[in-house]
Amino acid sequence: MPIIEAEGITKIFSPRRKSAVVTALSELSLDVREGEIFGLLGPNGAGKTTFIKVLLQIVFPTAGTARMLGAPIGHPGTKARVGYLPENHRYPDFLTGAQVLRYFGKLSGVESATLQQRVDDRLRLVGMQDWHKTKIRKYSKGMMQRIGLAQALINDPQLVILDEPTDGVDPLGRKEIRDLLMRLRDQGKTVFLNSHLLSEVELICDRVAILNKGSLIRMGSVKELTMQENVYHVQIDGSVPQELWMQWEATRVGVQQDGATLVLSLGDLRDLNAVIDQLRSHGILITGISQKRQSLEDMFIDVISREGNA
Ligand SMILES: Nc1ncnc2c1ncn2[C@@H]1O[C@H](COP(=O)(O)OP(=O)(O)O)[C@@H](O)[C@H]1O
Numbered sequence: 300m301p302i303i304e305a306e307g308i309t310k311i312f313s314p315r316r317k318s319a320v321v322t323a324l325s326e327l328s329l330d331v332r333e334g335e336i337f338g339l340l341g342p343n344g345a346g347k348t349t350f351i352k353v354l355l356q357i358v359f360p361t362a363g364t365a366r367m368l369g370a371p372i373g374h375p376g377t378k379a380r381v382g383y384l385p386e387n388h389r390y391p392d393f394l395t396g397a398q399v400l401r402y403f404g405k406l407s408g409v410e411s412a413t414l415q416q417r418v419d420d421r422l423r424l425v426g427m428q429d430w431h432k433t434k435i436r437k438y439s440k441g442m443m444q445r446i447g448l449a450q451a452l453i454n455d456p457q458l459v460i461l462d463e464p465t466d467g468v469d470p471l472g473r474k475e476i477r478d479l480l481m482r483l484r485d486q487g488k489t490v491f492l493n494s495h496l497l498s499e500v501e502l503i504c505d506r507v508a509i510l511n512k513g514s515l516i517r518m519g520s521v522k523e524l525t526m527q528e529n530v531y532h533v534q535i536d537g538s539v540p541q542e543l544w545m546q547w548e549a550t551r552v553g554v555q556q557d558g559a560t561l562v563l564s565l566g567d568l569r570d571l572n573a574v575i576d577q578l579r580s581h582g583i584l585i586t587g588i589s590q591k592r593q594s595l596e597d598m599f600i601d602v603i604s605r606e607g608n609a
Pocket residue numbers: 312321322323341342343344345346347348349350
């Protein structure tokens with residue numbers, strides 16, 4: 300059973316001024332499976348935060364339906380099983396980190412008998428145990444994000460929804476947050492996160508959906524999205540004789556040279572093997588062969604520029 304299931308979600312913000320109408324989401328459908336880290340990615344303004352707000356019923360969709368944890372969104376029983384880190388959150392800055400966690404713990408119905416232990420545990424989890432007596436106003440952006448994460452986990456949620464969890468955090472802190480999210484997954488929790496940092500999210504997400512201007516442009520596992528099936532890089536030592544180039548051109552084998560790398564776009568593996576045989580028979584040393592993987596960022600730029608040209 301999917302943990303989140305959205306069908307054709309559209310959100311149009313229509314203020315009184317007609318010129319300011321914004322289609323923030325356009326028929327977005329996606330599903331998030333139990334126990335995975337799912338990333339909703341895209342540039343600023345793509346509609347990521349709006350989607351989270353629809354799930355949590357902070358904004359209401361213009362069209363479409365969604366289910367979360369097996370019930371239609373807005374079902375009161377399911378909200379208690381969700382943790383949420385909002386984008387640019389602000390807590391009362393006269394409270395200490397521990398006080399914020401106690402406050403949110405009570406709001407989300409954690410029993411008094413277990414509250415203190417829960418707060419201590421979450422502080423340790425995010426590495427803030429030495430700062431729990433310090434007032435929020437003295438926290439750095441990274442510390443704010445950590446307390447925010449602890450807050451999102453205070454009710455021991457089954458599903459954690461995080462809006463730009465590493466925003467404003469330094470590289471070491473980001474690594475720690477990524478490790479923490481992977482630990483949550485290991486504990487069987489489902490993590491749904493929003494991010495505009497494609498290269499970072501690529502490292503930990505099981506599956507991603509890529510959004511641009513409110514529309515889904517790709518969804519799948521990171522591997523699926525970044526693997527270009529039939530492109531191989533062959534590293535060579537030596538120069539390719541003219542004769543071979545002519546042969547490849549005549550037989551329509553797609554080969555391009557980039558320094559010591561031959562970039563092969565091929566029909567199938569037999570073509571790759573044929574090219575290798577040809578190279579070897581001309582005494583060219585092959586020093587490496589790899590199937591090409593794009594980064595998510597490369598893929599995103601590719602898709603956007605192709606759409607722009609179309
Ligand atoms: N309350 C609102 N009223 C009008 N427009 C909004 C509102 N909230 C978001 N938008 C617009 O919707 C689009 C998507 O915003 P958002 O979901 O915040 O994007 P992201 O989180 O991907 O950066 C943007 O163009 C934004 O200006």
